[in-house]
Amino acid sequence: MTVTSTLRKNTKKLTLNNGQKIPVVGFGTWKATGEGEAYKAVKTALQKGYRHIDAAEHYHNEEEVGKGIKDSGVPREEIFVTTKLWNVDHKKVREALDLSLKRLGLDYIDLYLIHWPVATDPATNEPYKDWDYVDTYKELQRVMKTTGQIRSIGVSNMSIKQLEKLLSDEEVTVKPVVNQIEAHPLLTQPELYDYMASKDIKIEAYSPLGSVNSPLFKNETIVDIANKYGVEPANVLISWAVQRGTIVLPKSTTEHRIISNLNTFRLHRDDFDTLNNLSSKYGVKRTNDPAWYNFE
Numbered sequence: 621m622t623v624t625s626t627l628r629k630n631t632k633k634l635t636l637n638n639g640q641k642i643p644v645v646g647f648g649t650w651k652a653t654g655e656g657e658a659y660k661a662v663k664t665a666l667q668k669g670y671r672h673i674d675a676a677e678h679y680h681n682e683e684e685v686g687k688g689i690k691d692s693g694v695p696r697e698e699i700f701v702t703t704k705l706w707n708v709d710h711k712k713v714r715e716a717l718d719l720s721l722k723r724l725g726l727d728y729i730d731l732y733l734i735h736w737p738v739a740t741d742p743a744t745n746e747p748y749k750d751w752d753y754v755d756t757y758k759e760l761q762r763v764m765k766t767t768g769q770i771r772s773i774g775v776s777n778m779s780i781k782q783l784e785k786l787l788s789d790e791e792v793t794v795k796p797v798v799n800q801i802e803a804h805p806l807l808t809q810p811e812l813y814d815y816m817a818s819k820d821i822k823i824e825a826y827s828p829l830g831s832v833n834s835p836l837f838k839n840e841t842i843v844d845i846a847n848k849y850g851v852e853p854a855n856v857l858i859s860w861a862v863q864r865g866t867i868v869l870p871k872s873t874t875e876h877r878i879i880s881n882l883n884t885f886r887l888h889r890d891d892f893d894t895l896n897n898l899s900s901k902y903g904v905k906r907t908n909d910p911a912w913y914n915f916e
C-alpha cells in the first residue's frame with residue numbers, strides 16, 4: 621500500500637536555550653576530503669537551500685568549507701556555521717579557534733563544540749592528568765565572553781554522566797546549547813534523549829543515515845516504509861530525526877542526494893513508533909566507535 625506524503629524542502633529552525641535559532645536540517649562535511657569535494661558540496665548545499673554547515677578542525681577540510689560558503693553567494697549572516705575543537709587542542713582553545721576561523725575565512729562562528737570530552741596531551745597521545753573537558757568547557761565560556769568570535773557553545777559525544785559532571789560545576793554558568801551525538805533508528809539512546817530534553821539541551825543527530833556503507837539503507841523495515849510513502853530511505857531517516865525534535869546533519873557529496881536530503885515529510889504515528897523501536901528487532905548499532913573512547 622502506498623500512502624500520500626508530501627516531501628517539502630525543510631528550512632525550519634529550532635530555538636536553542638540561549639535564544640539563538642538553528643536550522644533543523646544541517647549539512648555534514650566529515651570525510652569530504654577529495655580534492656575540491658567539500659568546496660563543491662558546501663557551495664551546492666547552500667545554493668540548494670541549506671543554511672547550516674557542520675564542520676570540524678579534524679575533518680581537515682575547513683579551508684574548502686570556507687571557500688564553499690564564500691562562493692555560494694549566500695550572505696554570511698544567513699548561515700549557521702559550526703566547527704569543533706579537536707582533542708589535542710583542549711589546552712589552547714583560543715589558538716585553535718583562531719586557526720579554524722582563519723581556515724574558514726570567517727570572523728565568527730555560530731557554534732563551537734568540544735568534539736570529544738577527551739583532553740589529549742599531543743606530546744604523549746595520552747589524556748592529561750591535570751586537565752579535563754570541564755576545564756576546556758570553561759575556556760570555551762571565557763573565549764565566547766571575551767572575543768565575540770563565538771555565538772554559542774556546546775558539546776559532542778557526551779554521556780549523561782559527563783553532562784552531569786559538567787552542569788554541576790559551579791563555574792559552568794553557560795549551558796551547552798547542544799550535544800552532538802550519533803542518532804538514527806538503530807541508536808535512539810532513549811535515556812540520554814530524555815535527559816537532554818529535561819535540561820533543554822538539543823540533540824544534534826550525527827551519522828543520521830548510518831554513515832558510510834550504512835546498514836540502514838538495506839534494512840527491510842526502513843525500505844518498506846520508504847516504499848510505502850514513495851520516498852527514499854534517506855528521506856525516511858532524516859524525517860524521523862526531525863519528527864523526534866532533533867537537529868539532523870546528513871552528509872553527501874553527491875548533488876542529487878544533497879538536494880533530496882533537504883526534503884522531509886511527516887511519518888504516520890505507527891511508522892514513527894516502528895522506527896523508534898527498530899532496535900528491538902535488529903539490535904543497537906553504533907557506527908562511530910573509536911577504540912580510544914568509552915561511551916559509558
Ligand SMILES: NC(=O)c1ccc[n+]([C@@H]2O[C@H](COP(=O)([O-])OP(=O)(O)OC[C@H]3O[C@@H](n4cnc5c(N)ncnc54)[C@H](OP(=O)(O)O)[C@@H]3O)[C@@H](O)[C@H]2O)c1
Nearest residue numbers: 648649650826827828829830831832854870871872873874
Ligand atoms: N561529532 C562527531 O563526533 C561526529 C561524528 C560523525 C559525524 N559527524 C557529523 O555528522 C555528519 C553526518 O554523519 P556521517 O558523515 O557520518 O554520515 P551520514 O550523513 O549518516 O551518511 C553519509 C553517507 O551516506 C551517503 N548518503 C548521503 N545521502 C544519501 C542518500 N540520499 N542515499 C544514499 N546514500 C546517501 C553518503 O554518500 P555520498 O557522500 O557519496 O553521497 C555517505 O556515504 C558528518 O558529516 C559530520 O558533519 C559528527
